[in-house]
Amino acid sequence: MxxxxxxxxxxxxxxxxxxxxxxxxxxxxxxxxxxxxxxxxxxxxxxxxxxxxxxxxxxxxxxxxxxxxxxxxxxGLALFAMGAAAADGTGLRQLARPAVLRLSAETGDTTFLMARAGFNAVCVDRQDGGYIIDTLTGHVGGQIPMGVGPASQAILAFLPTTEAEVILDTNYPLFQRYPNLTRKTITDSMHSIRERGYAVDEGSLVEGISAVAVPILPRGRDAIAAIALNMTSARLSQERLPGLVAMLRREAKSLEDSLNPLEGAFATRGMGH
Incomplete structure (x- = not known):
């Protein structure tokens, strides 16, 4: 047939x-x-x-x-170049660049800025820390299915429930490529992510590599992006985790406050035409 x-x-x-x-x-x-x-x-x-x-x-x-x-x-590289141009066009990458640099300098770990693009999460910016690590997205412009990794899960957890369900239904065949990841494990984690305000992976996706991420939530909008720290699992101790989360929240809050005035300016400009 x-x-x-x-x-x-x-x-x-x-x-x-x-x-x-x-x-x-x-x-x-x-x-x-x-x-x-x-x-x-x-x-x-x-x-x-x-x-x-x-x-x-x-x-x-x-x-x-x-x-x-x-x-x-x-x-190909042409697509990467267009993706980078699109990221710059939103203003998010330029706005978040100081935060990305600060986090890597303060922690010594790799910082990622991830943004949602349909059913995927795209690496909008990346800054390596004091050492190089293996990551799922690789370079700027790399992408992963929504639901894979703490950064995309941090975004997914703060989307409307029906929208998140559609994304999971669409992407679940792709989850089998990743160890210890199923639709159920992602769904189960979303409640705790919403409750505590951050997502964490302690080496379950890439052996020996851990990550923690918080969503970027401009007022009156769904999650548009997340900022994350990736590191060797040995560096993500329970004693260190609260401090890393506090740093990420500080930078996310600053970005959210910076994005809101832009929203108002665009809205005012639109009303004037």
């Missing part, structure tokens, strides 16, 4: 755009591992000719890259 994506050989206009976006999202979720054309075809239920046509076009525009030795596709 044919899937809707296979119903016709002719793919044009909006359909083609939707499928190209699906390929980009799939490769974004695949991360550094990337995916072969066969994996893309099977996962997205495309005809192979359609998958080839889309990947060829995306590669031509440098939105994806293909490694010659393995034939695996990954997101």
């Amino acid at each position: 044919k899937t809707p994506a296979d119903a016709s050989e002719t793919v044009t206009g909006t359909q083609l755009l939707d499928r190209a976006v699906a390929v980009l999202r799939f490769l974004g979720a695949a991360g550094q591992q990337g995916a072969t054309i066969t994996e893309i075809t099977e996962a997205l239920h495309f005809k192979q000719s359609t998958a080839h046509r889309i990947t060829t076009a995306l590669e031509r525009h440098a939105l994806i890259d293909r490694e010659q030795s393995t034939k695996r596709y990954r997101l």
